[in-house]
Amino acid sequence: MLTKDFNYTVIPNGVCAAQGFVASGVHCGLRKNKNRPDLALIYSETMCQAAAVYTQNRVKGAPIYVTQRHLANQQAQAIIINSGNANTCNPDGEEKAQIMCQTIADQLAIAASDVVVASTGIIGESLPIELIVDAAPALKNQLSREGNDQAAAAILTTDTCQKEYAISLEIAGKTVNIGGISKGSGMIHPNMATMLCFVTTDAAIESTLLQQAVRDVTDETFNMISVDGDTSTNDMVTVLASSLADNTLISDSNSAEYQSFVQGLYVVLMQLSRKIAQDGEGASKLLECQVTGAKEKSTARFVAKSIITSSLVKSAMFGQDPNWGRILCAIGYSDGDFAIENVQVDLASTKGRETVCLNGSRADFDVKKLESILTEDEIFIYVDLGQGEAKATAWGCDLTYDYVKINADYHT
Amino acid sequence: MLTKDFNYTVIPNGVCAAQGFVASGVHCGLRKNKNRPDLALIYSETMCQAAAVYTQNRVKGAPIYVTQRHLANQQAQAIIINSGNANTCNPDGEEKAQIMCQTIADQLAIAASDVVVASTGIIGESLPIELIVDAAPALKNQLSREGNDQAAAAILTTDTCQKEYAISLEIAGKTVNIGGISKGSGMIHPNMATMLCFVTTDAAIESTLLQQAVRDVTDETFNMISVDGDTSTNDMVTVLASSLADNTLISDSNSAEYQSFVQGLYVVLMQLSRKIAQDGEGASKLLECQVTGAKEKSTARFVAKSIITSSLVKSAMFGQDPNWGRILCAIGYSDGDFAIENVQVDLASTKGRETVCLNGSRADFDVKKLESILTEDEIFIYVDLGQGEAKATAWGCDLTYDYVKINADYHT
Incomplete structure (x- = not known):
């Protein structure tokens, strides 16, 4: 997917590398180990173009349905994620996923429909929503430009390490940043999307092209890894684009600028895919x-x-x-x-x-x-x-x- | 696949249960352990109707190609099988599989084209054919009505136990026997046929109907088991029918007699399939x-x-x-x-x-x-x-x- 003249620079700060993004991660009690954060938030100071791909499993986690509705207008400003419970196969799952969105939207003074929600963990156990509601103020208060590590840690389940990657590249004379976090480990055999991956960028790009880029790049990255052949119920790749890089809006899929963006996204998703495969459950190679x-x-x-x-x-x-x-x-x-x-x-x-x-x-x-x-x-x-x-x-x-x-x- | 009024009796002697069949198993040296036989022979005193289904893996063992040619006329009188080497991905594989047939045909005074050949074991190692040639006389001399256990043992690889099953049933007033042996253990995810299974029966049945029965019953039995998702290169189910039961020739697929035969075959293949799943590599359940x-x-x-x-x-x-x-x-x-x-x-x-x-x-x-x-x-x-x-x-x-x-x- 990469042309020979494609250049980029690896940079720190993962999901906070792109301009306009802050993140946080706290322990709310879904996981027993108090030293492990289990609730993450990614927030953009400005409204973002948003695109996502989801699991093709017919059994879908409740957060998938809620996120699909919220991204119907291809815009979002925040992402809330919990680990320790997949909120899947529960009769009240969608209701609770909606409460997650509303609770953090109230804290951030934005609309609940501009929040993406994701959950990962055991299937079929009722989600203790009160733990998330109680932790929402702390989650909002700890948002910072350095919160990427805490957010990356909070979305893990049996993963043994955090998975972050960020790069900067030049698009028509402007520096564009793309960074992401992901989690993987088991139930990894993505079809259309994988487990959880959240990417932020400050590129200015039309939402339909952003969606096309996410779909095409996911096909070459997350959809090409397997840990155990089991396609999860909660897979999701979401990209938020804040436009703060001040590049001329990318609006033509045949343009050099779009090709550069796609290649940059490929590098980030490919590296995050490799990290998931490398950290597959029990893996040594x-x-x-x-x-x-x-x-x-x-x-x-x-x-x-x-x-x-x-x-x-x-x-x-x-x-x-x-x-x-x-x-x-x-x-x-x-x-x-x-x-x-x-x-x-x-x-x-x-x-x-x-x-x-x-x-x-x-x-x-x-x-x-x-x-x-x-x-x-x-x-x-x-x-x-x-x-x-x-x-x-x-x-x-x-x-x-x-x-x-x-x-x-x-x-x- | 079984109707409520279908009756049968479980009987001993596996692949020797049907009239006219003898079997043997010897150690020829393909396996290091001298106490484990690694070469098996099944022989019918009379020419049999024969039917088989094979792996759908595009990489096929050399014995598969030779057997397909030999069964083109839907007749066979003997089956020779070795374990310890799959004779697959070898440039001289078919030539050696043909030598196996010719060698045992000479011993039995039959045509090489009436011999079915099968191999199981490691892929891509040259088959030491001289070991098989040297052991052929002993293999023939040990043929007996009680040789089924030795034959069942000689086809095993990482299996922990022999897999035999035989039944008798009544078809239009005559007793028909159907018995088989199989091996499984790993690389078990059959598609059209599985690993190795050899069935003998004394039923009189037209070869086209025998082929239809094997295909239909395999779809409901061997094609419905999986140990590890890996479809082997050497899978084969073969049935030889000697006609010695003296039943009126089964020649109509809508007849009660054909339905009885199919149900009998189903019982034998289903039990052998269960034994393979139960003895999957490392399995405890x-x-x-x-x-x-x-x-x-x-x-x-x-x-x-x-x-x-x-x-x-x-x-x-x-x-x-x-x-x-x-x-x-x-x-x-x-x-x-x-x-x-x-x-x-x-x-x-x-x-x-x-x-x-x-x-x-x-x-x-x-x-x-x-x-x-x-x-x-x-x-x-x-x-x-x-x-x-x-x-x-x-x-x-x-x-x-x-x-x-x-x-x-x-x-x-």
């Missing part, structure tokens, strides 16, 4: 699968996702086992148009690169070198289908004892 | 998911398979964790036509049954009773979609530390 040489883009996507989703490939990577036959097996059962006798597979890491399969059969590889390659924390799987020009990249993680451990006793 | 009330059969199938394939549901069952929200999540991301607000979910075992979800929301259930239900080795998940009459059943197993352990070091 990040897997990046690059598929090239496909006749169709869809084939490249199917093959890349099939490989990083395979339990057998994931287990082999955990065991640092060069069992490349499982990669061939996962290619074979993926959808799409390819001829297995044209397939080449390479495995690589910072320790080097080895071709393990040529023309669909075993290549003459150095087993010792291969084993050494697999000891690293980031493993690259290169698949050349040898039939065309289309390509795709997907990210995943290994399957470990800890994944099972985490998910065998999440509830209790 | 069998999961049976019965979906009812669907508008379309396809919806019932999608929902049942989605639930028993979910890593999060499987981990929760291992942890005996009544986290029913994960079942709702897996229903939600499955394909098919349903309304989540009509859904009811019950969990059951020999300890009782509890409704955990009513109308898509949490039901008022007894947590202590539910926890007790989940301590059993066979867990039943009942899903009523509340919208129609179609139904489907799927089988799976829990996801345990041992699955990861087994697959992290299978190769080395």
Whole structure:
């Protein structure tokens, strides 16, 4: 998705990097551990253009429905998020999601319909809304330009680390900032959107183009990661654009300015996607699968996702086992148009690169070198289908004892 | 698939239960453990009608291609199977699979084209064909009416137990026997056929009807189990019918006789499917998911398979964790036509049954009773979609530390 001449600078402050945004995170009591914040707020001083993509799971969390209604006019000014409870499969879920919006809107003196709401945590437990109502004043009072870390921490569940990324880029002579936070860990197999990701930017961009950019970039980033094949009920990617960068309004999808913005958004969402895959539940390794040489883009996507989703490939990577036959097996059962006798597979890491399969059969590889390659924390799987020009990249993680451990006793 | 008046008797001797069949199993050296047989033979004294279904993986083991050619005339008299090596992704694979057929055909004084060949084990390692050639005389000499156990043992890989099942039923006044062996364990997510299953019967049935029966029954049995979501390269279900039961030839798919045969085949394949799910790699529990009330059969199938394939549901069952929200999540991301607000979910075992979800929301259930239900080795998940009459059943197993352990070091 990136052109060779695309330049950007990595900057600090995550979701507060763009002009006009403040954030906060507090402990309201939804999580038992008092040292972990569980309620986050992102606020823009000015009204923003807003765009979002949501889970395609037919079971949707109540906050998804409320947010969809609030973003019907493609504008928003605040985002409130809780962890510890997904507010999903509850008869009073939408009512409580609406109370979350109204409560924080009252604090901020804005309209409830300009608030985006998201929840993550266990499904099917009633949301103790009074905890959120009681914490709303503190959440508002702690808003600051440095609140991004607290907000990033407050949206986590079984994640082991915060996930933030921000960049600045130049669009027609003006500096534009784009920054985001996300959470992932388990139930990660996004379809259209993933878990939770909140992005802010000071770019001036028309809301319809913002929506198009979010959809296209999500397809290449969050929709190309998998931790466990389970598509969550509460996935959401939301972008707020404040226009404070003072760039000429981006209003043409064929313009160089729009292409720059899309590439900037790609960098941020791709980095946040990788962080989610790397911090998948129990994961010890990040897997990046690059598929090239496909006749169709869809084939490249199917093959890349099939490989990083395979339990057998994931287990082999955990065991640092060069069992490349499982990669061939996962290619074979993926959808799409390819001829297995044209397939080449390479495995690589910072320790080097080895071709393990040529023309669909075993290549003459150095087993010792291969084993050494697999000891690293980031493993690259290169698949050349040898039939065309289309390509795709997907990210995943290994399957470990800890994944099972985490998910065998999440509830209790 | 079973009518209420269908009667059958469970009998011993697995693949040797039907008249005319003998079997054997020997250790030829493909597996390191000398106490484990790794080469099996099933032989019919008379020429049989033969039918098979195969994996839909685009990467197919060499034996699949050879068997497809040999069964083009819908006749066969012997089946040779090795474990320890899948003979897949090898440039000389088909040549060696053909040598396996020729070698045993010479011993049996039959044509190589009347031999079915199958292999299971690691992908992409050259098959040491000389071990099989050397063992062929012993394999033939040990053929006996009691050889079914040895044959059942010789086809196993990481399976922890042999999988055999046989029944007798009456068709138009004659006793017909149907018996089979199978192996499973890992890389189990069949699509059209599964891993390896070999069935013998003495029924007299036209080969086209035999093929139809195998396809239809496989769709309801092996194609409804999943251990790890990975569809193997070597899946195959083969049925040989010797005609020695002396029943009037079954030649009409609308006849009561054909329906009886299909139901008998269903019982055998369903029991073998359950055994594979129960003995999934590392599994401690069998999961049976019965979906009812669907508008379309396809919806019932999608929902049942989605639930028993979910890593999060499987981990929760291992942890005996009544986290029913994960079942709702897996229903939600499955394909098919349903309304989540009509859904009811019950969990059951020999300890009782509890409704955990009513109308898509949490039901008022007894947590202590539910926890007790989940301590059993066979867990039943009942899903009523509340919208129609179609139904489907799927089988799976829990996801345990041992699955990861087994697959992290299978190769080395």
